[in-house]
Amino acid sequence: MLGAAGLMPLAAAGCGSPETISEDPSELVMWYWNRSASPELLDQASSAIPGTDKHVRADVIGTNFDTKLRTSLAGKAYIPDITYINSNNALYFTNEDLFLDLDELGADAVKSDFYEWKWELGITPKGRFCFFPLDIGPTGFFYRQDVFEDAGLPSSPEDVSAAITTWEDWIALGAELKDSAGSFLVNDAQNIFEGYLNSSPERYFDTDDNALYLEDGSAVRRAWDVTITAIEAGLTAKIPRDRGTDQNAAWSSGRTAGNIGAAWWTQILAESAPDTEGSWRIASQPVRAGNNGGSFAALPHTCKDPEAALAFLTWINSPSNQALAYEDVQLFPSTPDSFTDLSYSGTFFGDQDPLDFFSTAAETVPTSFISAWETMIGGSFTFEIANVETTGKDPDQAWADALSQAERVLTKRGVEV
Amino acid sequence: MTAAPPAIARPDAPAPAPAPGRRDTRARRRRRRRENLPLYIAISPFYLLFAVFGLFPILFSIVLSFTDWDGMGEISFVGLAQYQFLVTDDRFWNAVGNTFIIWILSTVPMLFLAMAIAFLLHQNIRFTPLYRVAFFLPNVTSMVAMAIVFGSVFSDTFGLVNSAMTALGLDAVPWLSSPWGIKITIAAMVIWRFTGYNAIIYLAGLQSIPTDLYDAARVDGASLLQVFFRITIPLMRPIILFTVITSTIGGLSLFTEPQVLLGDGGGAGEAGMTIVLYQYNQAFTQFDFGYGSAIAWALFLIAAVFAIINWRLVSGRGDGPARRPRARKDSRR
Numbered sequence: 001m002l003g004a005a006g007l008m009p010l011a012a013a014g015c016g017s018p019e020t021i022s023e024d025p026s027e028l029v030m031w032y033w034n035r036s037a038s039p040e041l042l043d044q045a046s047s048a049i050p051g052t053d054k055h056v057r058a059d060v061i062g063t064n065f066d067t068k069l070r071t072s073l074a075g076k077a078y079i080p081d082i083t084y085i086n087s088n089n090a091l092y093f094t095n096e097d098l099f100l101d102l103d104e105l106g107a108d109a110v111k112s113d114f115y116e117w118k119w120e121l122g123i124t125p126k127g128r129f130c131f132f133p134l135d136i137g138p139t140g141f142f143y144r145q146d147v148f149e150d151a152g153l154p155s156s157p158e159d160v161s162a163a164i165t166t167w168e169d170w171i172a173l174g175a176e177l178k179d180s181a182g183s184f185l186v187n188d189a190q191n192i193f194e195g196y197l198n199s200s201p202e203r204y205f206d207t208d209d210n211a212l213y214l215e216d217g218s219a220v221r222r223a224w225d226v227t228i229t230a231i232e233a234g235l236t237a238k239i240p241r242d243r244g245t246d247q248n249a250a251w252s253s254g255r256t257a258g259n260i261g262a263a264w265w266t267q268i269l270a271e272s273a274p275d276t277e278g279s280w281r282i283a284s285q286p287v288r289a290g291n292n293g294g295s296f297a298a299l300p301h302t303c304k305d306p307e308a309a310l311a312f313l314t315w316i317n318s319p320s321n322q323a324l325a326y327e328d329v330q331l332f333p334s335t336p337d338s339f340t341d342l343s344y345s346g347t348f349f350g351d352q353d354p355l356d357f358f359s360t361a362a363e364t365v366p367t368s369f370i371s372a373w374e375t376m377i378g379g380s381f382t383f384e385i386a387n388v389e390t391t392g393k394d395p396d397q398a399w400a401d402a403l404s405q406a407e408r409v410l411t412k413r414g415v416e417v
Numbered sequence: 418m419t420a421a422p423p424a425i426a427r428p429d430a431p432a433p434a435p436a437p438g439r440r441d442t443r444a445r446r447r448r449r450r451r452e453n454l455p456l457y458i459a460i461s462p463f464y465l466l467f468a469v470f471g472l473f474p475i476l477f478s479i480v481l482s483f484t485d486w487d488g489m490g491e492i493s494f495v496g497l498a499q500y501q502f503l504v505t506d507d508r509f510w511n512a513v514g515n516t517f518i519i520w521i522l523s524t525v526p527m528l529f530l531a532m533a534i535a536f537l538l539h540q541n542i543r544f545t546p547l548y549r550v551a552f553f554l555p556n557v558t559s560m561v562a563m564a565i566v567f568g569s570v571f572s573d574t575f576g577l578v579n580s581a582m583t584a585l586g587l588d589a590v591p592w593l594s595s596p597w598g599i600k601i602t603i604a605a606m607v608i609w610r611f612t613g614y615n616a617i618i619y620l621a622g623l624q625s626i627p628t629d630l631y632d633a634a635r636v637d638g639a640s641l642l643q644v645f646f647r648i649t650i651p652l653m654r655p656i657i658l659f660t661v662i663t664s665t666i667g668g669l670s671l672f673t674e675p676q677v678l679l680g681d682g683g684g685a686g687e688a689g690m691t692i693v694l695y696q697y698n699q700a701f702t703q704f705d706f707g708y709g710s711a712i713a714w715a716l717f718l719i720a721a722v723f724a725i726i727n728w729r730l731v732s733g734r735g736d737g738p739a740r741r742p743r744a745r746k747d748s749r750r
Contacts, residue, residue: 017583055513067701070488091704095490238573238594245568246593249575377701390594390685405508412502412708414485414493 022057025345030058030082036134036295037084038325041316050315054308055084056325073098073171073300077079081303082312087293089131093124093372100299105310113319119365120226122296125207125371126409130298132313132321135322135331137262137293138362139198141170141285142269144183145350146334147257157352160283167196167226167286174235174258183257184237187247189227189389190382192236195260196223199290204378207363211417214403216227220381221399227385228395238390248272260285262292263332263358270348277348282357289361294334332358373415377406482710499711510714511687512695513719515600520668520693522604523611528660530612535619537648549620552613562605564677568593571602596688599679603689606674611667617661621655623649662727670721672697692716 021029028049037058045056061068065086072079073095087173092099107129111119122131141164149155153176154163164170174185177315187379196205202212202219213220230236237256239246250256252273259265269280297317299309315321319337326333326342333339336359344355384405386399410417482499486492503509538548555563570577571592579589592598600699626649634644650657672693681702683690690698692712700709 066704067488070704073489094487098489137591238591240594240685242682242684243568243572244591245565246572246575249572253575255574379682379703383682387686390591391596395688408502408506412485412498413705 017075018355019076019079020304021059021078021080026054028054028056028304028312030059030084030312031065031069031080032058033062034060034085035329037183038321038331039318040328041321041325045312045316049308049312052305052308052311054305054312056312073128076302078269079300079302081305081310082297083298083300084134085131085296085298087137087288087295088375089296089298090370091375092130092298096124096126096130098126098301099130100131100301100303100306102131102132102299102310102313103297105306107132107310107314110318113335113337115334115362115365117291117365118294120367121291121370125209127370129295132298132317133334134295134297134317135264135325136334136365137264137291137332137359138365139195139260139262139290139292140282140287140357140361142259142261142265142280142282144251144254144257144279145181145281146279147181147254147404149179151177151183153177153180155281157281157283157357160281164283164286170286171226171230171233171235174230175233177257178233178235181254181257183254183403185235185258185341186231187237187239187250187256187257187259188241189231189236189385190241191260192230193223193227193382193385194292195285195290196226197290198292199285199288199366201366201368203368203370204374205369207369207371207401209371209373209415213406214417223401224385224399225380228388231385231389232395236389240386240390244272252276257386260290262294264293264330264346266354267330272347278350280349281352282349282354284361288364288366291362291365292331313355336362373410373413376409376413376415380405380409451591478710478713481706482714484707486536486706488704488706495707499707500715502708503711508687508690509692509695509715512683512692515683515688516669516671516691519603519607519671519689522600523607524661524664525737526604527608527612528615528657528664529662530608531615532619532657532709534612534616535623538616538620538658539623549617552616554613555610556614558610560610560673561677563610564674567602567606568678571598571605585674593679594685596686599684601689603671603674603678606678607668610674615664618656619653620662622653624654658727658730665723665727666710666720669716669723692719 027221042056042058044050044319046058048055059080069080069083069085083171109177115136118133118136119129123129124131141160143160145155154160154175160173164173170185175183197219198220198222202337204211204213204220206212212218212281223270234352237250239250239256241247247256251259251269252275261269266282291372297305297313304308316325317335318332319335320341322331322333323341325331326338333342339355341357342355346354381402384393384402387393390396407417481492483496484492485495485498534552538545538552542548569575570724571579571590573579573591576592578592578736583589590598592602601721630648631644631653634648639647671691675689675691675694676697678684679689681694681698683694683698693716695711696712696716698714699705
């Protein structure tokens, strides 16, 4: 029975298994995944965390990171002293007591180094600062300059940015692209829906658990309307993201000429569509930049030495070390000062400097709040968006279904809306 | 007539001894236990591992199905709420429907194909061992590699199948984004993977049919078709039932094919969402372990109904179970 896997820790609970992984009092065990930290910096920390007499043992946790972390927390055994958490940190809000409030340890001291919106994403609804900022994912509109040029559309990043300051303008540009070049604006409608919401200060809930998405003219509803307009204008290629091979083929062939992507997508694109080198540019997406992805670090309540652990986090995320991590594993820095040390030398985006673009875009990302409940119901909306896109479902029916599905899920999980 | 010997004595039974004392029995029992101890130890690893990784999770999932748990916080008891949600959950019933459609779409052609292949392999042709290996090979191929190949072959816009179809003047089919396209693609993956496996089992069955039956039929002037339907099929019946049962188990627990092909979401409109994939989705991407467990037990009930139907089919005619081949259990899942 598959559903039963991963429930073993309960057996371990109370059987005298140690809470922490390492018995060495000067060794802090950290869990992370590949390419979420600079190996060079981890190597330094493995001998000593600067300014302390502790050192870090970094363990790469492979797939199912969240399941493994939950397992150790539920079993109260073999819990890491420091853990990285992906951009889905809101999943842990309902159990925030399992993590230490870093403000109580003095994390405030470095707050001004970071983009404020990123710092805010690490604060729980109760106002505790549990999730320390690692990297970020400011977004922009990637497009094929060659296809835009052939279609007689604005093609330089400045011109495209100027032409798509609103979502309506962006859709109008997509319609022209479709007419004259036969290319799609994006691969799937979900890209638009999420691209909109990720750049919106308002999302599904506020910090007091009010269901904002139910209100008239909510950001979710506006994102929905923009997405439906784009679907009905036939601007999406109807290739969902779980079919990466098809998506890549569409971008390589120019059949799809754009994508709302985050800074980390530059590298993915360069690797998956190497033949298109020099053809891509990035323009500012409509209204303002959003954020998509970017990780956090947290200290479980069992952490052996919270002061040393926080010292490690502030050290490895200092502006200069984040610059180093960018050069090492392309983690996009969450500290604006990192960019003074960085320069871009690639030619994938022609003469455009994506580092310069995204560091500027990061300044405009709004402060927003991602609720734990959003992680439960967000899928209902993207699922219905996909239904409208691929099966031609009636949008009004789809919206009603998304709402009722969301309500059912929330009710089942004990959330009143 | 005193002390008549028992009418029926086991031939190897020891001569009746004078009534043994209590201490004797205990000693003998202890001795037997000591003699058997190595045997118990030898078989214990399986039972220990099964208890820890099989039995406990199964029992614990019963408990969990009556609770709400996100995998790390408090486990709160909610009674039958998960099951109440389940019976009114459209997504669950959609998954049930998908599972059965894909099961029928895959099992029926697969077993016919397997029978045809087995029949051909049973003829006196050259390189039979080579063919057997070739047909069995898909069964041991990496599923992930296979999903990439199938994803490319059935790709809507860039796929081999659609290129071939448009070359032949047919319309391209959105294999991976339409409800039926998705189901047919998944069924094709299942057929590709398990036809050879079933063919090998059928071949074993064909080879166990005595040739004198065929000789006698030929002497009596039976045609090839008559031979096939009057001799081969009736004698193969238990084997066919066996493959139907294993295919039912595999079909109901279908997970890997849709997951690697379409991801955790089951594709457009959840057209490729199967019961087990939905269960996985709820437990390990939504972290709703209570509901995931409830789905698991609902699947258990459905599987139990089918097990009973199968059992009736097999035991109804009396000749079934005795002739069931001792084939390896289907390793699907």
